[in-house]
Amino acid sequence: MKETIIWAVALNSETARILRGIHRDGRADAAEIELHDGHHHLRDVMSDKPGRSFASVGSRRSSMEYASDPVRDAQRAFVHRVLERLEAARREEGFEQLAVFASRPMLGLFRQEAQPDIAGTVVREVAKNLLHLSAQDLRQTVARTLFERPDRATMA
Template sequence: MAKTISKIWALVLNGARCRILRGVSGKGEDTPAELVLRSESRNLRDIMSDKPGRSFMPAAGGRRSAMEYGSDPLAEDQREFIRQIIALLESHRRAGDFDKLAVFAEHDMLGHLRQMMPPTLADLVIREVPKNLVQLSAQDLAEAVARGLQDGSGMS
């Protein structure tokens, strides 16, 4: 019987940057190829510079009052970044580029990712590690991911 070889990818992210390691073996042999995405990294000051506007209330004597922001702008930026990552992963999943996914992310991003990830991707997740490894060099990152894959076979 022929042994099938798994195509493992590792998703490494924090709130501003995402690195996707393709062709991870878990043995630390080679430095895998990488895809990199960056958030637009807008500051709250930049987001809030576009004021939400004013409303006119005829029932209140024709006064105008400032409108509030509908949501947390920084959290919405993070969610949009995660949506972009998920869209990229989904397109590669549909193309058959990987069949297993290991996730290494800072704690908050891991939680957001879990909530937003569709079942088609979530079913491929073999490991979750709540660590921010984005800043590591390519070689150190490959070694850290290999160690993370060897530390356990299930979800952490």
């Protein structure tokens, strides 16, 4: 019987690590793919101030506010990049299932932004940031979470 091809993605607001071909023993078929967001600090995202506006009568000026949350917009853009990379990999390399490990806010964004083709492959979602783990520990933690019985699975 052919083994199901399972990939995993661990992400936070700045980094995503994609594990390709996860197996029960914690090994992966290929090196992980790492993506980074260009905005690491609030000051970088908000460095271009929204400016000032002028009243239509007189010379009164007032500051303008951002039309949306720039930090959330940067996170959403990063999630889009990750999803685009996953979709390309799904088409090219043919993974069948996907596990998602992310902080709660990023997991929510991932759910909101995922198109049906990717959303349909998600078999497990874990609201935990695992990016502090080494490559080997990350693979083993993901494998334990995916393949052990839910009551016995532990998170590192």
